Amino acid sequence: MKFGDFAKIKSLQTTSGFKDNLQRLGLAMPCDDIVVSGPNSPLGAALQVGPFTIGNRFAIQPMEGWDGTEDGKPSDNTIRRWRNFGLSGAKLIWGGEAVAVRHDGRANPNQLTMTAGNQASIAQLRDTLVAAHREAMGDDNGLVIGLQLTHSGRFCKPNDKTRWEPRILYRHPMLDRKFHVAADHPLLSDGEIRALIDDYVIAARRAHDCGYQFVDLKHCHGYLGHEFLSAKTRAGEFGGSLLNRTRFLCELVAGIRAEVPGLEIGVRVSAFDLAPFRPDPAQSGPDSLGPGVPDDYSQCLPYRYGFGADERDPVKADLTETHAFLDVAKSLGIRLINITLGSPYYTPHLTRPALYPPSDGYKPPEDPLRGVMRHLETVRALKQAFPDLAFVGSGYTYLQEFLPNVAQAVVRENWVDLVGLGRMVLSYPELPADVLAGRALQKKRLCRTFSDCTTAPRNGLVSGCYPLDHHYKKSPQMVRLTQVKKAANLA
């Protein structure tokens, strides 16, 4: 069975069918025929990273639900999601979800915020996760939990789900146009950046007091940390040279080390950015969304607005600066690195390979397996260059039935240290526990990348797996989501 030109993973049926398909696509993706459980399982092997012994090779990626209270506390939905993260059996919880260090940096009016008043409830999230993990796995040995700290930069909507309130570092000719940033919109000043660094340090102190063992200083997906890395055209101390563009990270780390000794630090970074994509206008109409094509960047060359993008040809990656960034991270004593790609706002096919687009996206411009391969190869190259850093990889969900086979192979072959799971744990939280115990996969619960967990929040609804998780399927918001999808010709 085909969707567009792409074979559906479900239709491939067997590992050999999956491998044949990889061969047809010319993808040299490692894939083991047999997934091992028990003491010899590569995915069940512990990993030592600095002071941590991480009990197995599954990590849960951060995923927010746009479902906190207006003052930034977890809701019942948030608690349920974190409970599921604990039930998964994964031993590394990378960040839980993006938590804003202060109000103006919230990506939406329901994002968690690490204020003094919210600290106790954000500690409870962790406690809930640990209790669920013990319930599922018998103990919490080898469980390591971090909190992702963020400021959403040009993607802030702190007060109203429909109103951007961007805080930007430089003028980005393509993103300013795409997201309607006015030409005279003020840039964050160096003084404002220093005040923000103080807010991060306070948030890190609170995270530590809550019991989190590390904080992720988020540098990905187009949010503020990531924007620093591409601030080539910015004047002053935080722009221009890579030294200046990594000053934010360096000062954050120095501040946290001074104020919160004992708290480990990780970084989730988009290894490269490309020029923004949009639905192909030639193939889009009132009733159809075209496949993704790069927006016209011809007036923006050399392209000095992307981190890890080739300046002459910004639909290609150039990892030179990514390597330099990891050198900086390493020199700061950071050992935990989580690699992701691009941004869900302007290159969603890079970040989350999927067959079905979200309402603000486009049809896949390539077989999504190529997108998965891009993730795997990027991490492999970085792991080879930095063997003593611990890498978490992203973008595995699209592998569906064959996720365990590929996950085991890439860990066994040392392409990656930990397999990070995103959407798959929204639809099927217990997948890691099932794989580690040698139980058959529950195929009806496999995420099929329908993208409703993105379409919902893009339209003011809470996120969740509406098609496969009964909690959302039966919720009143499902009715609204169906209307939204119909209107966007996605239903």
Ligand SMILES: Cc1cc2nc3c(=O)[nH]c(=O)nc-3n(C[C@H](O)[C@H](O)[C@H](O)COP(=O)(O)O)c2cc1C
């Ligand atoms: C609903 C949803 C919420 C997400 N929230 C975050 C977040 O808070 N922080 C983050 O770094 N990435 C976030 N992501 C990206 C995921 O962590 C992950 O990188 C992405 O889904 C690709 O992995 P996958 O193929 O396993 O889903 C989110 C993704 C989804 C679908």
Ligand code: SF4
């Ligand atoms: S809504 Fe469910 S099936 Fe669809 S992408 Fe999200 S987790 Fe996967």
